[in-house]
Structure formats: structure tokens, C-alpha cells
Amino acid sequence: MPSSDETAAKGSAAPSAPPRLIVNRDGAPIPPGLRGAVAALGNFDGLHQGHRALIAAVRREAAAVGAPSTVLTFEPHPRSFFSPATPMFRLTDEAVKLAVLARLGVDGVFVRRFDAALAGTGAAAFVTGLLKGELGLSGVVIGHDFHFGRGREGTPAVLAALCAENGLACRVVEAVTAETGESPVSSSAIRASLEAGDVARANRLLGFRWFVQGEVRHGDKRGRTLGFPTANVALPGCGLAHGIYAVRVRLPDGSLRDGVASYGRRPTFDNGAPLLETTLFDFSGDLYGRTIAVEFVGYIRGEARFASAEALTARMHEDAAEARRILAADAVPSMIA
Missing domain, CATH: 3.40.50.620 (HUPs)
Structure with missing residues (x-):
């Protein structure tokens, strides 16, 4: 890998x-x-x-x-x-x-x-x-x-x-530990890490980047108006902490793209059902109805409500820059590459 x-x-x-x-x-x-x-x-x-x-x-x-x-x-x-x-x-x-x-x-x-x-x-x-x-x-x-x-x-x-x-x-x-002095690796410990947004620890315990896959669905197209079009995937039963993440995505043709993703309820707008919304860097195309895999490389920040769409957009540019930095530095193995 x-x-x-x-x-x-x-x-x-x-x-x-x-x-x-x-x-x-x-x-x-x-x-x-x-x-x-x-x-x-x-x-x-x-x-x-x-x-x-x-x-x-x-x-x-x-x-x-x-x-x-x-x-x-x-x-x-x-x-x-x-x-x-x-x-x-x-x-x-x-x-x-x-x-x-x-x-x-x-x-x-x-x-x-x-x-x-x-x-x-x-x-x-x-x-x-x-x-x-x-x-x-x-x-x-x-x-x-x-x-x-x-x-x-x-x-x-x-x-x-x-x-x-x-x-x-x-x-x-016998039991396996991720590092000397740590308790044995377990699914429960990994769930707890993801629920806290600690993707780095979850990935260390896994030994690879945690990923999900699902079908891209239509959304409200709000991301396009903000300059950040998204591929939206519902994750039933997912306990991942709501927030912003650096991600890598495998597209239906097997190619890979870096990106930044939000998982949560969109408190600035509708505070609706949790949804994974991923912006792919340097990509343009139609993914509706297609299955993608999204692996989580790093946590950027928690979900927040912004006073205006302009304030949100400004922060999204910062998030995208931080995602690029995290992705460039990460060396954890991948199961989708």
C-alpha cells in the first residue's frame, strides 16, 4: 500500500x-x-x-x-x-x-x-x-x-x-498494541477516537486511514454558490465527530483526489440531518449516483455557526489551505490507493 x-x-x-x-x-x-x-x-x-x-x-x-x-x-x-x-x-x-x-x-x-x-x-x-x-x-x-x-x-x-x-x-x-504502553488495539477504542474527532489516533490504531464509501446524492447546491461544490454522501449510524477534515477520495474510475470535507448538520444554514460534504481539489465532473470512497487524513476544526455566508466562505478557504498542508505531510498507509 x-x-x-x-x-x-x-x-x-x-x-x-x-x-x-x-x-x-x-x-x-x-x-x-x-x-x-x-x-x-x-x-x-x-x-x-x-x-x-x-x-x-x-x-x-x-x-x-x-x-x-x-x-x-x-x-x-x-x-x-x-x-x-x-x-x-x-x-x-x-x-x-x-x-x-x-x-x-x-x-x-x-x-x-x-x-x-x-x-x-x-x-x-x-x-x-x-x-x-x-x-x-x-x-x-x-x-x-x-x-x-x-x-x-x-x-x-x-x-x-x-x-x-x-x-x-x-x-x-494474542493481543496487539499500537505503541508501547498503550492498551490493546480495539474497535471500541477506535470508535471513541473518531467520536472525539481524533482521526490521527484512530488511524494509528487502525494502521491505515479510516474510510467510508457511499453513493453521491443531490443536495441543495449551496456549496456551488459559495465556490466550494461538494459531493454529498449520507452516513447512517456514523458517530464521527462533527467537523472539518482533510480527506482523500477515490473516484468511480479509481483515480484519487485530495479534498476537504465537512461532516455535520450545517448550523449556519439548515441544521439538518448529518451529511458528509466533500470538496475535491482540482476536479470538475458529475458524480451523482456514483459511489466514492472517502478516507479521513486529519482533523481541522469543529463544526461552527458563522454570522454570514461570507464569513463561512472565508473560513472555508482557510480550511482548504490547512487540508492541503495536512495531506502533503501525512504518511499513514491507505486502503483505497
């Missing part, structure tokens, strides 16, 4: 496509390319450094026995299943998660529906029915805190014992 300065050097050239990922869902037969696989198990929200330690381990384990390397993950996120009325700030929706997994080099992903039947499955049946019976795995890799089965009765020790009984290899990966 290129650093930001390498990405900038590419200009608008399209990056190379990630390897093709085999995705197997409920009800579909296991394809030949995934039979006898070794699988990393988990929800993998964020695919942070701890998750990627599991991915690296599953690739090593699979290579050692000549098996496909895979991930077993669940949709919707179990927390959303158990508390459907409580919005969950997901770091990576399913589409983003699959896109990152493709770049991490696994051969395939098993996506299984998390529903009442799976929630009610005991630990032993989870291993014999799903891992060995349905998926036909030859081994699994899990994190030190992995729990599974009805009421989270399954622990790493329980899984290791059940795998031994059923002829499956099992490896447990």
Missing part, C-alpha cells in the same frame, strides 16, 4: 485493483477454491492492527498446510441483532470490510447471517455444525478474547478443546 506521498505522486492515475475475493454466503455451496480452508473467526469491525494480526496468522497457517486462507464473519453485526433499536457506529460496513479483506490477501470470506438460530447455537454445535459440517474447515485462527455460541459460552479454551475433538487445528493470537 502506498503512503500518502506516494499516492500524491501518482496524481489522478487509477490504482491497481485488489485481488479478486471469493465470497460465500448462506445457502450457497462451498466453492472448490474454499474447500478445506483455514479461517480466521470474528466480526472484524474496522480490520484494525489486531484483526490484521489474525489475517497474517491465518495466511501463514493456511500456507503451511496448503489450504485456502479465509475469514468467517457475520452480518448483521451481533450487537445490531441483539439491540436493533440502538444505532451502532460501525467502523466498516460489509462492503468496506470486504474491500479491505481483498487487499489483505485472503483467498475468500464466509459471510454468515447472524440471526436467532445462530444466536441460539451452543458452542459444540457451532464447531460440529458450522465450522466442520457446513464449511468443512481444516483449521481456525482466533483472537485471545474471542467468544462464541449461545450466551457467549464458548471461550478460546473451549474452542481449542472442541477443535481437537473434531480434528480441526486451532491457533489463538
